[in-house]
Amino acid sequence: MEANAINALEGTSYHQGGRTVDDYLDNFQALVSDAGYTDPRMLVVKFWQGLRLGIQNQIATMPYGQPADTDPDVWYRAAQRIDQARLANEAFQSVSRSAPSALSKTISAQPSPLSVAKLPPILPLLVTPKPPLPTLSMGIPMDVDTTRKTRSLPLRGCS
Numbered sequence: 001m002e003a004n005a006i007n008a009l010e011g012t013s014y015h016q017g018g019r020t021v022d023d024y025l026d027n028f029q030a031l032v033s034d035a036g037y038t039d040p041r042m043l044v045v046k047f048w049q050g051l052r053l054g055i056q057n058q059i060a061t062m063p064y065g066q067p068a069d070t071d072p073d074v075w076y077r078a079a080q081r082i083d084q085a086r087l088a089n090e091a092f093q094s095v096s097r098s099a100p101s102a103l104s105k106t107i108s109a110q111p112s113p114l115s116v117a118k119l120p121p122i123l124p125l126l127v128t129p130k131p132p133l134p135t136l137s138m139g140i141p142m143d144v145d146t147t148r149k150t151r152s153l154p155l156r157g158c159s
Helices: 002-010 021-035 040-050 053-060 072-108 146-150
Strands: none
Touching: 002 021, 021 040, 021 072, 040 072, 053 072
């Protein structure tokens, strides 16, 4: 069993391929345990080599929080987070891609509008016009300067 696990880890058959990171990680950890690998740096290298290229690149280019090369657990969690985000994004995109086609099917399934010939005739006698809105009287403008006129203005030239 140990020899088989070592051979698998030295080859490419253990690589992630089309599996989720969770499935890949379960298989990887079982192989590492069976092979007796314990060196953290070796575990990180082997794990990294087996990851899908896109996930490898995302971890390698993380602007902050990039896992240390000697901490496999942090690498495992980073890969899981990236894969979960990828899966959620794919699910969102598949829903948003199918929504417009479902909408167009709904729109095309609606009946065509009635033609004018099928409408009942409109009788002008039955239509009563609305009464006009009352107009407001403009009233008398206010004389704002009235108070100024009552004051006596000083005469020019007279002291």
